[in-house]
Amino acid sequence: MDNLEVPIIFGKIGALSRTVNEVIVVDDTIYDIVTTITLEDDSYTWDFENVFAFTYNQKTQKFHLDQKSFHSLTTQLKVMPMILGLLNGKMVKIGKNEFRINRSEASKFLSDMQQVYKLLLDLKKVYEIYGINEDRVVHEVEGRIPLLKGFVFWTRATLYNDLKGLLLADPNQSCFVNLTIGDLTIVCFYISEEKKLVNIFNDLYYTKPIKLVSKEDPTINCIHSFFVLMNTESFSYAENINYEFIRKSFDNIDPFINRAFCIIPNLDKS
Structure with missing residues (x-):
C-alpha cells in the first residue's frame, strides 16, 4: 500500500x-x-x-x-x-x-x-x-418497566383481570393509567367498580359521558367528554390513542352548555 x-x-x-x-x-x-x-x-x-x-x-x-x-x-x-x-x-x-x-x-x-x-x-x-401494530419495534429503556415484566403484567391485567402490582393513589376511584413498557406507552382505563384495566378506545366506553361539578357550587355542573380526564402524556405518547373516538365523544356533548366550564376567548380586544 x-x-x-x-x-x-x-x-x-x-x-x-x-x-x-x-x-x-x-x-x-x-x-x-x-x-x-x-x-x-x-x-x-x-x-x-x-x-x-x-x-x-x-x-x-x-x-x-x-x-x-x-x-x-x-x-x-x-x-x-x-x-x-x-x-x-x-x-x-x-x-x-x-x-x-x-x-x-x-x-x-x-x-x-x-x-x-x-x-x-x-x-x-x-x-x-389495544390496536397496537405487531410490526412496531419495541426497545428496552433504562428506568422503565423491562419488556418481559411489563408484557406479563399487561397480558395478565387484560386477559385474566389480574392487577397484581398495579399501584393506584385511590383503588376506589376510576382513572386513566399510562402503562410504559420499554419505549411503548399504552393508555388504559382503570374501572374501579370492576377492578380491571380496559382499552378506552372502543365502542363500549368512548360514548360514556362524565359530569363536571364545581367545587365551590355543586349546582354548577356540566356533562362533558370522557377524554377530558386524559393527561398530556397520553395524548403525546400513547401508542393506542385513537383521535377518531375522541372526536366522536365530543360530538355527543355540548361543551358550551355551561359557560362556567368553558374557556371563551375575549373577542372585544383587538
Whole structure:
C-alpha cells in the first residue's frame, strides 16, 4: 500500500461472518429467516433476525442459546416456533449444516421458551384489543418497566383481570393509567367498580359521558367528554390513542352548555 509493506503472512482470520435470507428446515417445516452466520474455529453461530443467537460447537457438540432482543411481536412469532422445534430435538438443516441437539440437554431452555411462546400468543391478543401494530419495534429503556415484566403484567391485567402490582393513589376511584413498557406507552382505563384495566378506545366506553361539578357550587355542573380526564402524556405518547373516538365523544356533548366550564376567548380586544 503505497510505500507501506504489510506482513499479511502473519495475519490470522478470527471469524467469518455473512448475513443472508436463510432457508431453515426443522423436520418438514420450512422457515425463511434473516440470519447472520458466523464461523469461528469449530463453532457456528446463527443470529436469527437479531432476536436469538444459537451457537453450536461441532467438536464438543455443545450448544448455547442467547435471547438478544425483543424487536417486534411479528419477529418473535416468526422465529419462536423454529426455536421450539430446535430445542425439541428435531432435525435442523441450515444450508449445508445438518444437526440435531440432545433434547434432554435442552430441557431447561425448552421449558423457558415454551413459557415465553405462551406469553407471545397472549400478547398477540392484547395487541389486537389495544390496536397496537405487531410490526412496531419495541426497545428496552433504562428506568422503565423491562419488556418481559411489563408484557406479563399487561397480558395478565387484560386477559385474566389480574392487577397484581398495579399501584393506584385511590383503588376506589376510576382513572386513566399510562402503562410504559420499554419505549411503548399504552393508555388504559382503570374501572374501579370492576377492578380491571380496559382499552378506552372502543365502542363500549368512548360514548360514556362524565359530569363536571364545581367545587365551590355543586349546582354548577356540566356533562362533558370522557377524554377530558386524559393527561398530556397520553395524548403525546400513547401508542393506542385513537383521535377518531375522541372526536366522536365530543360530538355527543355540548361543551358550551355551561359557560362556567368553558374557556371563551375575549373577542372585544383587538
